Amino acid sequence: MEGDATRVLVGLDEYEVIDALERDDGVLEVHVQVPRSEAPCPECGTFSSRVKQRRRQEVRDGLCFERPTVLVWHKRRFRCDTPDCRGSFTESTGQVPPRSRLTTRLRDAVGRAGRTRSTAEVAGAYRIGWWTAWGAIAAAATAAIAARPVAPPARLGLDETTFRRPQRFATGLVDLATGELWDLVPGRSKAVVIDRLRRLDDEHLAGIDDVVIDPFAGYKAAVRELAPGARRTADRFHVVRLANQAVTDVRCRRQQELTGRRGRKHDPFYRARRDLLRASERLTERQAARIHAAFAADAPAEELWAAWIAKEGIRDLYAKSDRAEAETFLDGWLEVFGACGIPELERLATTLGRWREEVLNYFDSRLTNGRTEGRNLTIKAVKRSGYGFRNFDNYRLRVLYRCG
Ligand SMILES: [Zn+2]
Numbered sequence: 494m495e496g497d498a499t500r501v502l503v504g505l506d507e508y509e510v511i512d513a514l515e516r517d518d519g520v521l522e523v524h525v526q527v528p529r530s531e532a533p534c535p536e537c538g539t540f541s542s543r544v545k546q547r548r549r550q551e552v553r554d555g556l557c558f559e560r561p562t563v564l565v566w567h568k569r570r571f572r573c574d575t576p577d578c579r580g581s582f583t584e585s586t587g588q589v590p591p592r593s594r595l596t597t598r599l600r601d602a603v604g605r606a607g608r609t610r611s612t613a614e615v616a617g618a619y620r621i622g623w624w625t626a627w628g629a630i631a632a633a634a635t636a637a638i639a640a641r642p643v644a645p646p647a648r649l650g651l652d653e654t655t656f657r658r659p660q661r662f663a664t665g666l667v668d669l670a671t672g673e674l675w676d677l678v679p680g681r682s683k684a685v686v687i688d689r690l691r692r693l694d695d696e697h698l699a700g701i702d703d704v705v706i707d708p709f710a711g712y713k714a715a716v717r718e719l720a721p722g723a724r725r726t727a728d729r730f731h732v733v734r735l736a737n738q739a740v741t742d743v744r745c746r747r748q749q750e751l752t753g754r755r756g757r758k759h760d761p762f763y764r765a766r767r768d769l770l771r772a773s774e775r776l777t778e779r780q781a782a783r784i785h786a787a788f789a790a791d792a793p794a795e796e797l798w799a800a801w802i803a804k805e806g807i808r809d810l811y812a813k814s815d816r817a818e819a820e821t822f823l824d825g826w827l828e829v830f831g832a833c834g835i836p837e838l839e840r841l842a843t844t845l846g847r848w849r850e851e852v853l854n855y856f857d858s859r860l861t862n863g864r865t866e867g868r869n870l871t872i873k874a875v876k877r878s879g880y881g882f883r884n885f886d887n888y889r890l891r892v893l894y895r896c897g
Contacts (some may be wrong), residue, residue: 534573546570604633634894650862679885686715727851736807743800761790816856
């Protein structure tokens with residue numbers, strides 16, 4: 494009767510409990526054996542009942558009565574009597590795979606817990622080693638990712654991200670309909686996107702209707718090559734960021750030219766460095782005053798002012814209500830800043846000229862990579878909990894498992 498109760502508690506059908514005791518350290522030690530007199534030889538399949546040897550295997554199981562539990566399996570080694578085989582073999586069960594240090598059910602529980610918690614947290618909760626926990630989480634993540642549909646999203650975002658400092662880039666492939674990551678590939682190049690898309694068959698490739706791209710030439714080339722039918726849209730947030738970067742580049746260059754050194758705390762340029770990037774309609778009076786002080790310090794050259802006007806122009810562009818208006822405005826902008834004599838702005842104009850079609854497509858598609866807050870937070874959380882992933886594959890597993 495008491496034996497039956499323990500057996501239910503332990504819940505591993507293939508075993509019977511022969512003893513249970515509590516160790517000094519609070520760990521519950523449950524001794525079990527397989528209640529059958531013979532086992533099949535894995536080599537020849539013949540059943541043998543000749544026990545050659547007994548040994549104990551300790552396997553971590555879940556928590557019983559809130560206490561960590563160790564199964565001590567009194568395991569038998571059988572002799573195989575088949576003439577050409579004549580080996581010996583150890584019995585095995587589905588609940589405790591060979592060489593495993595965890596029961597299958599503990600492994601599954603650890604793997605599930607690792608979806609939302611860091612490896613260290615899970616290892617601590619189940620009182621197992623970090624690497625043992627990581628092995629279980631990686632296996633669960635791999636299985637979950639393999640079970641996902643292979644078809645790419647009809648609206649695909651290509652989004653660059655970093656996964657480690659010093660900067661290692663990764664390319665996120667995002668389902669824009671759900672905001673979820675579809676896949677993550679290492680690096681940021683035409684080749685990595687081509688490699689990923691080549692794993693799809695033609696029908697799947699033809700199913701990609703829209704692609705939103707960070708304005709990076711490699712991404713565009715890859716999409717044009719493998720999904721030529723997809724409408725390409727330049728990600729608006731990245732386009733605005735390019736314009737912001739031009740303002741910062743002009744500011745830093747002018748600082749050097751005027752003072753022969755980098756900006757310091759009381760320099761008007763330095764004081765206005767963030768205000769210059771803010772939307773003009775949201776500036777407070779103090780912020781506006783700092784900007785005007787910076788413009789005054791740059792007179793009579795007015796290069797900083799020109800950069801700021803160029804940046805505000807890109808923001809105005811995105812306020813246009815239709816493609817025709819946007820087209821007229823963008824072409825005017827390109828004409829003015831493409832030959833303004835300020836190298837940073839001419840460079841920006843060259844880039845946007847190359848992306849003209851993709852920039853304008855926004856006014857038809859209205860799509861952005863607009864990093865859904867959830868995905869962004871998830872990637873950050875994974876980064877934080879991973880103690881800086883040294884290995885891209887591990888990082889990918891964790892991010893996709895969490896986002897999937
Ligand atoms: Zn055999």
